Every structure is written in structure tokens, then in C-alpha cells.
Amino acid sequence: MNRTAVTCVLRLSKSAPPPRLLLAASRPLRVPLPCPTYSNDVRVRSYLQYLKRKVRPPSRPPYHDHVCQVGDPVLRARAADVDPAAIPGSEVQAVIGAMVRVMRRLRCVGLSAPQVGVPLRIVALEYPKGMMADVPPAAREARGLSVQPLRVFVNPRVRVLDGRTALFQEGCESISGFSAAVPRYLSVEVSGLNEKAEPVTWQASGWPARIIQHEMDHLDGLLYIDRMDSKTFINVTWETHNE
Numbered sequence: 001m002n003r004t005a006v007t008c009v010l011r012l013s014k015s016a017p018p019p020r021l022l023l024a025a026s027r028p029l030r031v032p033l034p035c036p037t038y039s040n041d042v043r044v045r046s047y048l049q050y051l052k053r054k055v056r057p058p059s060r061p062p063y064h065d066h067v068c069q070v071g072d073p074v075l076r077a078r079a080a081d082v083d084p085a086a087i088p089g090s091e092v093q094a095v096i097g098a099m100v101r102v103m104r105r106l107r108c109v110g111l112s113a114p115q116v117g118v119p120l121r122i123v124a125l126e127y128p129k130g131m132m133a134d135v136p137p138a139a140r141e142a143r144g145l146s147v148q149p150l151r152v153f154v155n156p157r158v159r160v161l162d163g164r165t166a167l168f169q170e171g172c173e174s175i176s177g178f179s180a181a182v183p184r185y186l187s188v189e190v191s192g193l194n195e196k197a198e199p200v201t202w203q204a205s206g207w208p209a210r211i212i213q214h215e216m217d218h219l220d221g222l223l224y225i226d227r228m229d230s231k232t233f234i235n236v237t238w239e240t241h242n243e
């Protein structure tokens with residue numbers, strides 16, 4: 001049996017009664033099946049989107065329930081400065097609120113406004129105690145993890161404090177399901193305005209410094225894939241595909 005046919009059967013088994021398909025999978029296939037490929041997935045998804053929109057109008061930025069995915073032009077544009085006078089206003093506050101909500105919902109430790117569909121220079125980060133508990137102590141130390149309260153920076157600027165770099169595997173909610181090793185400076189200082197339009201400066205090292213560098217890149221239309229060691233790029237569930 002050729003590999004393509006096996007793949008087809010295994011994929012089909014998700015949507016049909018298992019016993020029959022297991023039987024079918026154990027028999028040689030005489031005719032290669034047309035594989036349910038990307039284009040079919042897209043067709044199914046488009047139909048589901050169509051049904052969803054019959055019930056509910058399409059959502060608009062700032063998105064409250066998802067993160068824009070690579071390919072979306074908003075992730076490749078330079079985000080615009082925010083007028084400081086507009087920070088307390090309802091529009092900017094709605095963007096910040098959406099960022100925090102999505103970040104917590106997806107259990108990610110940083111997010112930028114372009115990722116919720118808004119090309120403005122705003123980033124947020126937070127490393128809650130509960131997430132730290134999931135990381136073994138040795139890994140915490142190696143990566144320089146530390147619990148961090150919620151921080152929001154509007155129009156942030158970064159200054160490198162320690163020009164040495166560390167290479168660690170990182171991911172991005174906008175490139176869902178993948179990760180790669182990316183070099184980042186060990187220590188940086190970020191300054192800007194907070195969510196109340198007050199000037200703030202913060203010095204970060206270790207993992208928090210990595211998070212802020214990653215989020216700052218988003219504001220310039222850069223993604224970690226532009227900086228990664230490409231041979232370390234992985235599908236985070238690659239092992240399950242062989243099960």
C-alpha cells in the first residue's frame with residue numbers, strides 16, 4: 001500500500017465509524033484514493049464559515065476569541081504609533097482589553113495588538129504563577145523564567161542592556177502549532193506608556209526579555225521565523241503523526 005493511501009484512510013477514520021474503517025485500512029487498496037488534502041480542508045472550513053456567518057456577522061478587530069495567523073497582512077505591516085491622548089479612550093482600551101482576554105484564554109505569555117487585528121504599537125505580557133508550575137525547575141532555571149504581573153506597553157522602545165544572546169525554542173500564537181530556536185538578547189530595557197498613559201520603564205532579563213523582544217518584533221511586521229535557526233523549526237505535535 002502506498003503511503004498516500006494509508007494517510008487517506010487514517011485521516012478518513014476521524015470522520016467515519018471506526019470498526020469499518022479499521023477493516024478497510026487493513027486491506028490492500030487497489031485504487032489509490034484521492035487524498036483529503038489541504039484544498040478539501042479549506043472547502044469544509046469555508047462551508048462552516050458560511051454557516052457561521054448565516055447566524056452571526058463576521059467578527060471585526062480587535063478580535064476577542066482568536067489570534068491572526070501568518071499570512072494575514074496585519075502581521076507583516078509596521079504598526080502605527082498610538083496618540084497618547086487616545087490611550088484612555090474607549091477604542092484603545094478595547095484593544096488592550098481584547099489582547100489581555102485573548103492572551104489569558106490561549107494561555108500565552110505575551111501578545112501584540114497586530115495579533116488581534118489592530119496595527120497599533122501596543123504589547124502586553126504576563127507570566128502567571130499557575131503557568132510556572134507546569135515547567136520543571138531545571139527548565140525554569142535554564143530559560144530564566146520568572147513570574148511576571150500583567151504589563152502593557154504603548155509605543156514601546158527597547159534598549160539592549162546585555163548584547164549576548166541565548167538560543168531557545170520559542171513559539172507564536174500566530175504560527176500555531178510550530179516552534180523554532182531563536183536567538184534573543186539576554187537583557188533589555190523597555191520604556192513607553194502603560195494602559196493609563198503613564199510613562200514606564202522596565203528592565204527585563206531571561207525569559208521575560210525574550211517575550212518582550214518577540215512582541216516588539218510583531219510591531220515591525222517581523223515574526224520569529226525571520227530570526228530562527230531554520231533547522232530547528234518543528235511541528236510541535238510531529239510525534240503524534242507517527243502514532
Ligand SMILES: [Zn+2]
Pocket residue numbers: 171172173174214218
Ligand atoms: Zn508572536
